[in-house]
Every structure is written in structure tokens, then in C-alpha cells.
Amino acid sequence: MRVMIVGGDGYCGFATAMYLSKRGHEVAILDSLIRRHWDNELGIESLTPISSTGKRLQRWYELTGKRIPFYMGDACNYPFLVNAVREFGPDAIVHFGEQRAAPFSMIDREHAVLTQVNNVVGTLNLLYAIRDECPDCHLVKLGTMGEYGTPNIDIEEGYITVEYKGRKDTLPYPKQPGSFYHLSKVHDSHNIMFACRIWDLRATDLNQGVVYGVHTAETLEMEDEVLVNRLDYDETFGTVLNRFCIQAAVGHPLTVYGKGGQTRGFIDIRDTVRCIEIAVDNPAPKGKMQVFNQITEQFSVLQLAEKVVEAGKALGIRAEINHVDNPRIEAEEHYYNAAHTRLLDLGLQPHFLSESLLDSLLNVAIHYKDRVDPAHIKPVTTWSVGRISG
């Protein structure tokens, strides 16, 4: 298939581009490189030294003989976007191209607006480009489990059947997101569902949980540092398990926010790429937005910290857990039970979180630990007043 990957220079996107290209799909990347720019602005860097997009794609070609064209530009720029879509003619567009950090969206008004404009406008533009250039194209859109929040009932996959005053209907599952970033995903979901309904488009909303890990089969097989994926550890873009492994490697106490009972769905990056392949292979029927919950397991933050402490012992690392004041406004003890059977039914064989994965992630962290700037670990973005000085 011809698959265009919007946000294909990022953490999930680059891994997916290599994975799909290796499996014989014709892949193109569209990315504005804005994420590299935000890193520069915040003075942060990936733990792993990432090469320029051009160098990555050239090396991919040298190693595999497969070309991945690169459309460099902003999904919010409609003339650029529509031209790229027209020229490439995708069967599927995988959309990762958004501002994806909750803390970034809570820094101040400007960052909240930037996040929502970037994310909502980019997705809306894609919907128009598909309607006008390739109406049969399947939109595979990265949503988030955080759209649901932490309700006191089981979380279903996108929709819930409700009986009220003797009548029954299947409706979108109620949304209670926890940041302006997570809210942008809710707005996207509504826009996508509406566009599918009125224009007969097809879309899959992948409500992905927190991703961890860095290597995928392609980076392990090629053993080439030019292809290494990004791995964020800073307070803005670093996600919890990746952060804990890197903190352990540099001897920083693990930053459990508050009580640590916050429970989330998690997924290994090797499963992320497989889930995208499954979604691409199983397009939604025309007129429908199907929703898959893209997680394989759920853990509380404290459970994860304890697992990292255990895995560290085997490597001679004595990691400590530190309950820091929670910079976010979120439930620290709550019910959480999220359905996630649809991708399994379609053939996903999960990599569950194991000692060996933690061991390998800790080893990557140890290998690059001299690149860690400890000043970027402490949380400085609060939900109540925005960014406070370090």
C-alpha cells in the first residue's frame, strides 16, 4: 500500500516508517520538524543522538534499497498539505503529526493555544485533503487513552451502549481528558467522526497509551546509530517509564508524582508499529470512525517505579523512589479498567513489559548517560499556574 506518515520524523513515526517500508509498503514521510525546533527552544535533547531526517532516510536507502520520500512542511499549511497528498496519492495516511506533550500544553496560554491550533487545524486540513484528493484513503489517526480520563466505570473502545429512560443507543464514550493537549485529541475525534459521517470517509482512531522503549526490529537488525530513534527524558516530553529508566541510569531518584496510584495503559514501541500495520490492513468501512484502544497492559506509576528498581538491581544500580509533589491536577488513586481486545482480535501479539525489556532500556540509558542533563529531569510545569522556574 502507499502509506503517508504525517509526523514521520518523530518517536513513533520514524519507527513506523522503517517498519512499514521494510514490509514492502511504499512509504512517504510528511513532517515540519517542529518538534526538533521545540526541543531547541526548551534547550532539551533526546537521550539518543538523532540524525537529521535527510541523513536517516539516505542511510535507510543504503541499507535496504528502499526510498522514503520526505515532504517537509506543516500540516496546518493547506496548500502544501494538499499538494503533497495529491502528489503521493496515499491509500492510507497515518497521522502522528501533533504536539504531543501534556506538560508542553500547560506551560502557559501561548502553549495551550499553539497545541490546540496545531493539532486541531492539522487534522481538519487532512480531512479536507482526503475528501478532495483521495476520498477512499483511510485515515489512521493517533488519539490517546487520555481522552477517556479516569472514570469510575470500565473504559470501552470508543463507544458505549447506554440505556436511558427505556431507550438504548451506542454513543461515543464520555471524555474527561486531563490537559489541554489531551483535550486537543478529543476535539480531533469529534471532527473526524463528523467528517466520516457527512463525507463518507473512513478513519481509525487509535487511542494509544503511554509508549515505552526505543529499539524496534529494524534498528536492532541494522545496528546503525544514524537510524537510532529518539528517547526523551526531560520533564516536558519524557514519558514516565522511559524517564524512570534514564533516571535510574544516572542515579537520580525516580520521580513518582504524588502517591503514584495514577494508572494508565502502556505499550511497547515494537507493538505500536505492529498496531499501525494492523490498522492499515483493516480499514474502517466508509462513513465510519472505528476506535481501537492501543494498549497491552495497565500499571500504576508506583508499580512501574518498583519494577525499574528491581530491574536495576540486576545491573548493580540502586535506584530510589522519591514521591515528589504532583505538578499535575489528576486523581492519584482511582479505578481503572480499559478494554483493549480489538487489536488482539486482529492479530496483535503483545510484547509485555518484562525484566529483559527493562534491562535493555536501562542499558541504552547507561550507554548514553553522559548526554543527560539532570537539570531537565525535575518537573517544572504545573497544572495550577503553568511553568515555574527550576
Ligand code: NAD
Ligand atoms: P513526537 O513529538 O516524537 O513526533 C511528532 C512529530 O510530528 C514530530 O516529528 C513533529 O515535528 C511532527 N509534527 C507536529 N506537528 C506537525 C505539523 N503541524 N505538521 C507536520 N508535522 C508535525 O511524538 P510521538 O511520541 O511520536 O507521538 C506521535 C503521536 O502519537 C502523537 O499524535 C501523540 O499524541 C500520539 N501518542 C504518543 C504517545 C507516546 O507515549 N509517545 C502515546 C499515545 C499517543
Ligand code: USQ
Ligand atoms: N508521571 C510521574 N512521574 C514522571 C512523569 C509522569 O509520576 O516523572 C505520571 C504523570 O503524573 C501521569 C503518568 O505518569 O499520571 C503518565 O504521564 P506521562 O508523562 O508518561 O504521560 P502523559 O502525560 O499522559 O502523555 C503521554 C504522551 C502523550 C500520550 C499519553 C497517552 O506524551 O502523547 O497521549 O502519554 S495516555 O497517558 O494514555 O493519555
